[in-house]
Amino acid sequence: MMEEEDNYLFAYLDKDIEDAKEDIKNGKGLSQKGATAMLLKGMYNHIAHLDVELSDIRKNMVTLVTFENFKNSIDSKLNWFMALITLLVCIILPIILEFIKR
Numbered sequence: 001m002m003e004e005e006d007n008y009l010f011a012y013l014d015k016d017i018e019d020a021k022e023d024i025k026n027g028k029g030l031s032q033k034g035a036t037a038m039l040l041k042g043m044y045n046h047i048a049h050l051d052v053e054l055s056d057i058r059k060n061m062v063t064l065v066t067f068e069n070f071k072n073s074i075d076s077k078l079n080w081f082m083a084l085i086t087l088l089v090c091i092i093l094p095i096i097l098e099f100i101k102r
Contacts, residue, residue, distance in 0.1 A: 009044075013037045 020034020 006044075010041070013041045017041065 016033055016037035020030055020038065023034060024030055
C-alpha cells in the first residue's frame with residue numbers, strides 16, 4: 001500500500017519540481033513551493049537509500065540469539081571435555097600408575 005501512496009506523492013512532487021525547473025530556466029527564480037518539493041523528494045530518496053542500507057546490514061548481523069546458541073554449544077562441548085579430563089586424571093591415571101608400580 002505504501003508504494004501506491006509513494007507514487008501519488010512523487011507525481012505531485014515531480015510536477016512541482018518540473019514547474020520550478022521551468023521557472024528557473026525562465027529567470028523567475030526558485031519559489032517556496034518548488035524548493036519544498038525538491039527538498040521533500042531529496043529527503044525521501046535519502047531516507048529510502050538509508051533504509052536499504054540498514055536492511056542489508058541487518059541481514060549480515062549475527063543476532064544475539066544466534067550468538068547465545070553458539071556459545072551454549074561451545075559451553076556444552078567444553079563441559080564434556082572437562083568431564084573427560086577429570087575422569088582421566090581422577091580414575092584412569094591412578095589405575096595406570098598402580099599397574100606401572102607392579
